[in-house]
Amino acid sequence: MNFNFTEEQLMIQQAARDFAQRELIKDVIERDEKAEYPTQHVKTMAELGFLGMLVDPRWDGGGMDTVSYVLAMEEISKVDASCSVIMSVNNSLVCYGLEAFGNDVQREKYLKPLARGEKIGAFLLSEPEAGSDATRQHTLAEDKGDYYLVNGTKNWITNGNTAGTYLVIAQTHPEKGHKGINCLIVDRNSEGISVGPHENKMGMRSSDTHSVMFTDVKVPKENRIGEDGFGFKFAMKTLEGGRIGIAAQALGIASGALERAVQYAKERKAFGTVIANHQAIAFKLADMAVKVENARNLCLKAAWLKDQHLPYGVASSYAKYYAAEIAMEVTTQAVQIHGGYGYVKEYHVERLMREAKLTQIYEGTSEIQQIVISRDLLKD
Amino acid sequence: MKILVCMSNVPDTTTKVRFTDGNTRLDAAGIQWIINPWDELALTRALELKDAGAISAVEVINVGPALTEATLRKALAIGADKAWRIDAETADGYQVAQLLAQWLKDQAFDILLAGVESSDYNSSGVGIMLAALAGIPSVSNVSGLSIEGGQVILKREIEGGQQQLKAHGPFLAVVQKGIALEPRIPSMRGIMTARTKPLEVVPAHPVAARTAYQAFSLPQPKGSCRMVDPEQPDELFRLLHEEARVI
Amino acid sequence: MSNILYLAEHREGSFRKPALELASYAHALARQTGGQAIALVLGKVGADQLSRLGSYGTQHILHAAEGSFDPMDNGIWSTAVAEAAIKVSARLVVFSASLQGRAIAPAVAVRLEAGLVAGVNGLPSSMQPLTVERKVYSGKALATVVVHTEKAVMTLSPNTFGLKESSGDAVAEVWTVPTLPSLSFEVLETSRSEGKLLLSEADVVVSAGRGMKGHEHWKPVEDLATVLGAATACSRPVSDEGWRPHGEHVGQTGKIIAPNLYFALGISGAVQHIAGVSSSKVIVAVNKDPEAPIFGAADYGILGDVHTVVPALVEAAKRFKENS
Structure with a gap:
């Protein structure tokens, strides 16, 4: 066992912290309020290499390990989960999917610009009537010989409008059920794609969430990832890695709220002393800290397993389920500790609380994680 | 043209300092070490000049034990071409400057940069002592450095104003x-x-320090702040005059 | 010999408070060592100004009137001071911790093979070995420093010792520095903001921060400074935003100042800011946030919006000045 980070991991953590505390913090409240996309910050994240940090340098990525990724995601999410979800989707879904399951031609053409952050990727799985149950894809990718003809609608797509490259999950052989599903690499500028309005969300308001409509979109055959019918397995495998990203995001939201609560409790006075001296507050902080530390350990464990090329799917569900649940609890308590100040935007914690809610829902709801975990427990 | 940046490894500026061993040395437990902020700015400027093609290489040097290598590697990560560490635990700025000067004899740099002070000892001594020991000119209070057509232009602060200088290398700023x-x-x-x-x-030659830090202490905590009613601004000036006696 | 040599800096021929404070300090040191307090003056200064040093305990003045001391060059100045120190057999050489003093003290220390103690804040607790206190960790701690060498060079933090008048006459000796190096650079341009009170010399400093919300709101800040005869300053975000010139930034990475009275208007008081102003004798904070850390460092505080409080302070300051 070794709980020490390497010097490089610490440098990456510090780099992410500096970026978040120096840049993101400046306009995070305003962007949240106006639901404004962080164009400049995404550009900086690309320059710093956060958008493709996990990708092999051969494909223009940063070649960093998953532990470093968790540390960076935590720091960025402490300040701005809208930016960290952009980073998470690009890294752990789109880049990872292409790197792990694409061929060299696809990697050269699509992965490289994504890893450099010149283009942003989006992962199009959810549909108006298919969220948790991803086997029922209504979007069709009809086999027309040398191309696929795509028709259908995808929902809740992070980076939906800004992405240059879509990974689209669609059904080619409805009769085969989930074994007929494919994943296609689709250029955002293809004819027949229209993007719905920006969703007016509760939290993570400055990330760019849209529905995307496909009407007779032609996609070349060579843009299919893997064999015919590999799409569902592709989606499930990719989401396993994605869960580590969102788990680390939830962790960051929680630890950001904890830091703010600790700071506030040491400054705010009531009944003649700082509120940290009141046991009601001090014990709350202790409970929050233990939860955050547990979530951190679960995230790092899943990341470590992935880095060791050991099975990490269930571990990533443990991490995502727990981190999302405690993010909700910890942010709620952080608002409580702040009292009235916590309920106004200036103090950040109400925003963290709104952001936390989404981590229980997307990239596999908490209930889906419970299914994964319990099935693993109960399997013969 | 080559630039050398002298770097110091210091506790993060937000650190709450504590002392140990009968208040004779800093309690390093839990301290995060960083590049001295002024040295980091010097390095930043050197790298900007390199990016602009005005200089060919940026190297950094630090005098300290192995634990200071983390900050040297950060300097490499943000763009320095080479890092040096003179392996020594030092007691004062003179010792640091001597070690640097001895090492510098076999080196060729056109511009040497040092931050105005380190955020731990705040002595502003090492840079100037190094220049004096190495026998090269120095310019202090430099707030701008540019290279135009091979000419080094410095901007420095003087009492009540600014001055632009043309410097000829090698020199230390x-x-x-x-x-x-x-x-x-x-x-x-x-x-x-x-x-x-x-x-x-680089192994260190033996050099004796000229001063020693005997003991450290923390300043007396400030008394509580006396609040004045915003509706009674005259009261503030009365207090400043009669109680604090500063106006 | 146990003489004390100090560099008496002047601006266009007249001595300012830091030079007189240093003269007082050198005199106090000389009384401890039993030697003389000797001033070195570089460049032309009139006899009436020179005699002022005598009233702060200086017995002897080396006046190097001839020589190119402007522009200030580290090599020229440090040679002059070191030569003077040798000439008068000074055991201690002291400077103000000013722009110039900080720049040349280390070079003088090297030339004299003397230990350097920068930014001392009072008299030594022992002369043998020389033991003196100074601030370290940007004001977060104090350290007692012992000098191993026979000679020592010190710089004195401004506004820590104060002015101490003493009766006496200084004998001025015109002196030519034997060999001065040549100027090591070429001056292209010099700009001075004329007549403006220097931050480093001001007894009162009015400083404002991000709470002002923009450069267009600085009028009351400047008005308050004018009424109080104060210099203006600002916090880091303000100079980073370009609302005020960089020269006004006080704090750990800007100027470190120690006025008698410091006004922090709309400055939250990050540790880095406090580090630059904590040596002020009295700090007044105005902030609308009762939790702002600046109140922890302040002696007097007003809880309120700077945009209404500062104009009210300007009027109150005017009334105070009229009545006093």
Whole structure:
């Protein structure tokens, strides 16, 4: 066992912290309020290499390990989960999917610009009537010989409008059920794609969430990832890695709220002393800290397993389920500790609380994680 | 043209300092070490000049034990070409300057940069002592450094104003606020390339310190703040006059 | 010999408070060592000004009137001071911790093979070995430093010792520095903001921060400074935003100042800011946030919006000045 980070991991953590505390913090409240996309910050994240940090340098990525990724995601999410979800989707879904399951031609053409952050990727799985149950894809990718003809609608797509490259999950052989599903690499500028309005969300308001409509979109055959019918397995495998990203995001939201609560409790006075001296507050902080530390350990464990090329799917569900649940609890308590100040935007914690809610829902709801975990427990 | 940046390894500026061993040395437990902020700005400016093609290489040097290598590697990650560490635990700035000067004899740099002071000992001594020992000219209070057509132009602060100078190398500049706007954040690519950049460890010659830190103490905590009613601004001036006696 | 040599800096021929404070300090040191307090003056200064040093305990003045001391060059100045120190057999050489003093003290220390103690804040607790206190960790701690060498060079933090008048006459000796190096650079341009009170010399400093919300709101800040005869300053975000010139930034990475009275208007008081102003004798904070850390460092505080409080302070300051 070794709980020490390497010097490089610490440098990456510090780099992410500096970026978040120096840049993101400046306009995070305003962007949240106006639901404004962080164009400049995404550009900086690309320059710093956060958008493709996990990708092999051969494909223009940063070649960093998953532990470093968790540390960076935590720091960025402490300040701005809208930016960290952009980073998470690009890294752990789109880049990872292409790197792990694409061929060299696809990697050269699509992965490289994504890893450099010149283009942003989006992962199009959810549909108006298919969220948790991803086997029922209504979007069709009809086999027309040398191309696929795509028709259908995808929902809740992070980076939906800004992405240059879509990974689209669609059904080619409805009769085969989930074994007929494919994943296609689709250029955002293809004819027949229209993007719905920006969703007016509760939290993570400055990330760019849209529905995307496909009407007779032609996609070349060579843009299919893997064999015919590999799409569902592709989606499930990719989401396993994605869960580590969102788990680390939830962790960051929680630890950001904890830091703010600790700071506030040491400054705010009531009944003649700082509120940290009141046991009601001090014990709350202790409970929050233990939860955050547990979530951190679960995230790092899943990341470590992935880095060791050991099975990490269930571990990533443990991490995502727990981190999302405690993010909700910890942010709620952080608002409580702040009292009235916590309920106004200036103090950040109400925003963290709104952001936390989404981590229980997307990239596999908490209930889906419970299914994964319990099935693993109960399997013969 | 080559630039050398002298770097100091200091506790993060937000650190709450504590002392140990009968208040004779800093309690290093839990301290995060960083590049001295002024040295980091010096390095930032040097790298900007390199990016602009005005100079060919930037090297950094530090005098300290192995634990200071983390900050040297950060310097490499943000773009320095080579790092040096003179392996020594030092007691004062003179010792540091002597070790640097001895090492410098076999080196050829056109511009040497040192931050105005380290945020731990605040002595502003090492840079100037190094220049004096090495027998090269120095310019202090430098808030701007540019190279135009091979000419080195410095901007320095003087009492009540500013001065532009043309300097001829080799020389040492003690740099301060204004030399660069904000330190760089290392990129993933930079961190990756730092793995293969040279970090050379140099053994130290014995040099005696001229001063010693005998003991440390923490300043008396300030008494509580007396609040004045915003509706009674005259009361403030009465207090400043009668109680504090500063006006 | 146990003489004390100090560099008496002047601006266009007249001595300012830091030079007189240093003269007082050198005199106090000389009384401890039993030697003389000797001033070195570089460049032309009139006899009436020179005699002022005598009233702060200086017995002897080396006046190097001839020689190119402007522009200030580290090599030229440090040679002059070191030569003077040798000439008068000074055991201690002291400077103000000013722009110039900080720049040349280390070079003088090297030339004299003397230990350097920068930024001392009072008299030594022992002369043998020389033991003196100074601030470290940007004001977060104090350290007692012992000098191993026979000679020592010190710089004195401004506004820590104060002015101490003493009766006496200084004998001025015109002196030519034997061999001065040549100027090591070429001056292209010099700009001075004329008549403006220097931050480093001001007894009162009015400083404002991000709470002002923009450069267009600085009028009351400047008005308050004018009424109080104060210099203006600002916090880091303000100079970073370009609302005020960089020269006004006080704090750990800007100027470190120690006025008698410091006004922090709309400055939250990050540790880095406090580090630059904590040596002020009295700090007044105005902030609308009762939790702002600046109140922890302040002696007097007003809880309120700077945009209404500062104009009210300007009027109150005017009334105070009229009545006093």
